[in-house]
Amino acid sequence: LVEQYPADRAGHGNLAVAYFYTLNFPKALEAGRRASQLYPASLKLRNNVALYAMYSGDFTSARAEAAKVLKADPAYYLAYVPLAMAAMASSPDEAVAVYKRMAATGPRGASRGATGLADLAMYQGRYTDAVAILLDAVAADKASGDRSGMSSKYTMLAEAYVALGRTPLAASAAQRALEANRSESALLSAARVLASVRRAPAARVLAA
Numbered sequence: 762l763v764e765q766y767p768a769d770r771a772g773h774g775n776l777a778v779a780y781f782y783t784l785n786f787p788k789a790l791e792a793g794r795r796a797s798q799l800y801p802a803s804l805k806l807r808n809n810v811a812l813y814a815m816y817s818g819d820f821t822s823a824r825a826e827a828a829k830v831l832k833a834d835p836a837y838y839l840a841y842v843p844l845a846m847a848a849m850a851s852s853p854d855e856a857v858a859v860y861k862r863m864a865a866t867g868p869r870g871a872s873r874g875a876t877g878l879a880d881l882a883m884y885q886g887r888y889t890d891a892v893a894i895l896l897d898a899v900a901a902d903k904a905s906g907d908r909s910g911m912s913s914k915y916t917m918l919a920e921a922y923v924a925l926g927r928t929p930l931a932a933s934a935a936q937r938a939l940e941a942n943r944s945e946s947a948l949l950s951a952a953r954v955l956a957s958v959r960r961a962p963a964a965r966v967l968a969a
Contacts, residue, residue, distance in 0.1 A: 770800050786817040804830050811843040820847035838863050838870030872910040888921045912942035919954040928958045
């Protein structure tokens with residue numbers, strides 16, 4: 762398609778996505794850059810380039826592209842993700858600041874920012890801190906009707922409880938994740954948690 766129509770925005774953009782889903786991040790970055798060059802005003806395409814660079818391990822490019830997006834629109838909350846992950850490589854404190862800026866962009870940014878802060882806490886072994894962050898964030902997601910956000914946070918909460926050895930709470934959180942969302946990714950995550958706390962029959966049902 763892009764050979765026949767070299768300026769086709771959807772062609773280059775979706776080619777990048779296809780490379781991304783086959784885990785070919787360098788090719789995704791190449792195709793994403795081409796799409797962004799053709800349509801430089803598109804913040805979505807530019808932010809995708811930042812994400813592809815992040816997944817490729819090119820944090821310098823990820824940071825630069827995300828910064829361009831945020832310069833054009835400081836409320837574009839998804840652009841804070843590559844900035845935070847780039848910061849993680851050198852300064853976790855900087856990553857905290859980025860997630861807090863993300864949280865200030867609105868409900869969706871606050872939800873994703875809380876996920877980032879909890880993820881960072883778990884990465885650093887601060888599971889009790891992660892639990893506190895996630896419980897507050899789940900309540901906020903519930904108030905805003907963000908069921909997908911609730912599900913992902915309950916899954917993280919279950920993983921934190923597993924790390925703390927609080928098996929019943931882990932199983933309960935996994936079940937709550939499924940009550941909020943029964944997508945394939947939610948089913949898989951819940952099944953892994955249940956298997957890890959020796960709830961094999963329930964895990965097998967979800968796997969099936």
